[in-house]
Amino acid sequence: MRKLGLVVAGVAALGMALGQNVIKIASQSPLSGPQAALGEQIKLGAELAVEEAKARFRQLGFDLQFVPYDDQANPDVGVANANRIINDPDILGVVGHLNSGVAIPSSEVYARVNLVMVSPANTNPRVTDRKLPNVNRICGRDDVQGPAGAEYAFNNLGVRTAFVIHDKTAYGQGLAEEFKKRFEALGGRVVAFVGTEETSNFVPIINQIRGARPIPQLIYFGGIYSQIGPFVKQLRERGVTTRLMGGDGLDSSEFERLAGSQAAKGTYYTTVAGPVSAFPKAKAFAQRFKQKYGKEAEGFGIYAYDAANVILTALEKAIKDNGGRKPTREQVAKAVREVKLEGLTGTIEFDEKGDIKKAKYFIMQVAGTGNWADNKLIRVVEVAPPAAR
Amino acid sequence: MLEQILVLLPQVIFDGFLLGFVYAMVALGYTMVYGVLELINFAHSEIFMIGAVVGVEVFRYLAPALPNGYLLLLLALLLGGLIAGGTAILVERFAYRPLRKRGTTNRLVPLITAIGVSFILQDLVRLIEGLWHNEFFLRMRTVEALEGSVELFGGAIFAQTKAFIVIVVSILMLVGLTYLVNRTKLGVAIRAVAQDLSTASLMGIDPDRVISRTFLIGGSLGGVAGVLFALMYTTVNPYVGFLPGIKAFTAAVLGGIGNIPGAMLGGLVLGQLENFFGTYLPILTNGNFGTEYKDVVAFLILIFILLVRPQGLLGQVVKEKV
Numbered sequence: 001m002r003k004l005g006l007v008v009a010g011v012a013a014l015g016m017a018l019g020q021n022v023i024k025i026a027s028q029s030p031l032s033g034p035q036a037a038l039g040e041q042i043k044l045g046a047e048l049a050v051e052e053a054k055a056r057f058r059q060l061g062f063d064l065q066f067v068p069y070d071d072q073a074n075p076d077v078g079v080a081n082a083n084r085i086i087n088d089p090d091i092l093g094v095v096g097h098l099n100s101g102v103a104i105p106s107s108e109v110y111a112r113v114n115l116v117m118v119s120p121a122n123t124n125p126r127v128t129d130r131k132l133p134n135v136n137r138i139c140g141r142d143d144v145q146g147p148a149g150a151e152y153a154f155n156n157l158g159v160r161t162a163f164v165i166h167d168k169t170a171y172g173q174g175l176a177e178e179f180k181k182r183f184e185a186l187g188g189r190v191v192a193f194v195g196t197e198e199t200s201n202f203v204p205i206i207n208q209i210r211g212a213r214p215i216p217q218l219i220y221f222g223g224i225y226s227q228i229g230p231f232v233k234q235l236r237e238r239g240v241t242t243r244l245m246g247g248d249g250l251d252s253s254e255f256e257r258l259a260g261s262q263a264a265k266g267t268y269y270t271t272v273a274g275p276v277s278a279f280p281k282a283k284a285f286a287q288r289f290k291q292k293y294g295k296e297a298e299g300f301g302i303y304a305y306d307a308a309n310v311i312l313t314a315l316e317k318a319i320k321d322n323g324g325r326k327p328t329r330e331q332v333a334k335a336v337r338e339v340k341l342e343g344l345t346g347t348i349e350f351d352e353k354g355d356i357k358k359a360k361y362f363i364m365q366v367a368g369t370g371n372w373a374d375n376k377l378i379r380v381v382e383v384a385p386p387a388a389r
Numbered sequence: 390m391l392e393q394i395l396v397l398l399p400q401v402i403f404d405g406f407l408l409g410f411v412y413a414m415v416a417l418g419y420t421m422v423y424g425v426l427e428l429i430n431f432a433h434s435e436i437f438m439i440g441a442v443v444g445v446e447v448f449r450y451l452a453p454a455l456p457n458g459y460l461l462l463l464l465a466l467l468l469g470g471l472i473a474g475g476t477a478i479l480v481e482r483f484a485y486r487p488l489r490k491r492g493t494t495n496r497l498v499p500l501i502t503a504i505g506v507s508f509i510l511q512d513l514v515r516l517i518e519g520l521w522h523n524e525f526f527l528r529m530r531t532v533e534a535l536e537g538s539v540e541l542f543g544g545a546i547f548a549q550t551k552a553f554i555v556i557v558v559s560i561l562m563l564v565g566l567t568y569l570v571n572r573t574k575l576g577v578a579i580r581a582v583a584q585d586l587s588t589a590s591l592m593g594i595d596p597d598r599v600i601s602r603t604f605l606i607g608g609s610l611g612g613v614a615g616v617l618f619a620l621m622y623t624t625v626n627p628y629v630g631f632l633p634g635i636k637a638f639t640a641a642v643l644g645g646i647g648n649i650p651g652a653m654l655g656g657l658v659l660g661q662l663e664n665f666f667g668t669y670l671p672i673l674t675n676g677n678f679g680t681e682y683k684d685v686v687a688f689l690i691l692i693f694i695l696l697v698r699p700q701g702l703l704g705q706v707v708k709e710k711v
Contacts, residue, residue, distance in 0.1 A: 032519075032525075033525060034525055034526065034626065036525060168681060192671055192676060193676060193679070194671055194679040194680050194681075195679045195680070195681040196679070196680050196681050197681060198680075199624070199626070199629070200618070200622040200624060200625070200629060201408065201622050202622075203404045203407075203408075203664065203667075204404075204663075204664055204667025204668040204680050204683065205667070205680055207397055207400055207401060207404065207668045208397075208668055208671060208672070208680070210397070210400070210547075211393055211396055211397040211400075211668075211672075213393060226526055229526070229528075229624065230526075230528075230622065230623055230624035233528075233623050233624070234622065234623060237536070237538075237549065237623075238538075238547060238549070239538065239547060254526070257528060258526055258528050258624055260528075260531060
């Protein structure tokens with residue numbers, strides 16, 4: 001009995017000792033439901049970065065762990081998770097979210113305790129325009145992404161009339177509005193600006209497109225692949241051949257599966273998370289990713305990997321500055337803002353709002369071969385975020 | 390503006406009928422169950438969803454093996470109807486019948502049970518599809534034979550082969566149901582039970598069996614409607630039943646709940662309203678109200694109709710039973 005008591009005490013002591021030196025990195029993204037395909041990339045990308053940093057942190061005397069959370073693309077769930085996250089004192093950084101509509105309320109919860117969040121995917125301007133000291137993103141913004149699409153359509157495709165649709169979310173509507181603003185400023189004409197929450201029956205909108213005068217030369221859809229996929233399928237089935245453009249919400253192989261390769265072919269999209277082929281440095285990463293998870297890495301996977309590495313780099317620095325002891329959340333948030341990192345996606349440095357100093361925007365076209373990686377990269381634009389208003 | 394409306398009108402009416410027939414078939418399930426049990430079976434929208442999912446799976450697995458597209462569709466409709474009808478029987482057997490046997494008089498209890506069952510079915514389908522294919526959105530496979538289209542009246546109506554299939558199948562089902570209810574022994578029994586359950590049982594009718602068959606018929610209609618919905622609109626998910634279900638329920642109320650021709654009429658009216666406002670709202674309001682308000686406007690009009698005629702379009706004013 002005494003022996004057993006000793007063992008128990010020993011295990012408890014070891015547990016406590018380890019417990020003090022546990023550092024956790026959380027991720028929040030939709031892992032179930034309609035947007036899981038994109039959300040899973042974020043989780044796996046971040047997980048891979050944490051796995052690879054484990055050995056380095058062990059040398060510093062810390063046990064690094066990864067804790068993924070499922071926000072279900074739902075603001076309520078995201079906020080509930082955020083409350084659980086801030087109550088776990090070992091969590092020192094969050095990679096996420098996928099949806100701006102979820103990131104905005106959740107990040108306000110993190111802000112209460114200065115828990116740092118680095119987003120690989122949130123493009124709504126309000127994410128950083130609130131100037132929270134803990135909120136950063138390494139991807140571009142809708143008020144640049146929308147205009148980038150508008151400029152390409154107007155200048156390079158020669159489009160003069162557009163039919164604009166959005167999904168009524170912070171992301172989709174914001175993107176569509178920015179597209180419209182720039183397109184009109186360039187001299188184009190938006191024949192209609194329509195919102196819809198519909199996910200199956202797009203017939204009324206398709207009829208509007210067929211009846212619109214002047215006949216639109218381009219359809220712009222600000223939304224997520226789960227809506228745009230079936231929309232495009234029905235659109236093409238009904239014989240409308242108008243060119244189509246969307247934002248990074250349709251940057252997923254699921255889009256092609258839902259629309260069918262035939263209908264998806266030729267669709268233009270702008271994205272803030274370029275494909276693996278756009279980043280020479282990401283090739284080795286993609287191989288490791290495939291090896292470990294048996295899945296192809298897509299854009300958000302690479303960005304999540306970088307986002308996690310931003311946090312990890314800042315953590316290492318904060319640990320050193322703190323004399324080898326576990327830093328506070330505040331110290332980590334401050335270190336993240338000062339990070340300068342050569343990531344897979346390029347140089348990562350933040351401005352005073354938490355925007356990346358130079359974000360990349362990609363204009364892509366769906367190849368329609370059934371393999372999302374075949375999509376054609378038409379051009380890359382590097383733009384600084386607009387100055388704080 | 391007027392010209393724009395007129396140009397599209399034939400198309401809008403055609404598409405409205407298409408949607409209307411689907412709603413009508415779903416509405417019949419609500420109205421039959423209500424007629425017999427005075428219960429609003431909210432799980433019926435999930436019966437519809439199960440039909441749609443079965444349709445997708447049948448196409449997925451049998452399309453490569455079956456060269457004939459119409460045979461494939463027939464099989465999908467049969468299986469979709471049967472499995473959905475079977476699920477409806479199970480729901481009745483395990484969720485509603487125990488309450489009835491216990492003599493629960495509170496009308497809210499079965500209603501809440503129905504809502505609960507509907508959640509269970511949604512998540513069950515999500516779980517199965519998640520484990521089976523790891524897919525949330527299920528895409529209806531494209532089959533060459535069913536993909537044609539024609540332009541009618543000099544291009545005024547663009548009609549797909551699928552649209553004709555939806556209309557023909559649903560008319561056949563509706564006519565078949567009318568015949569069944571009015572001209573067969575089972576129909577007489579159903580009407581008798583709807584009239585008065587306890588008296589009917591005194592006349593040698595087994596009410597449990599009649600109720601079970603009512604669920605089977607209503608469920609099968611819902612399942613067939615689901616298959617047609619998937620065929621027409623190509624993508625379904627475990628939650629796709631909710632909105633069509635609510636609308637079909639509204640259609641049943643609009644027509645006068647418990648009234649079979651009323652449910653059909655209600656479905657058609659609702660289909661037309663939804664499509665009309667979905668297409669024309671932005672044009673009529675000069676872009677101030679988009680398509681997203683189509684349901685709001687359609688439901689406002691419904692509320693107005695029900696204010697004027699609370700018993701529904703074809704409902705009878707006298708609620709007292711003979």
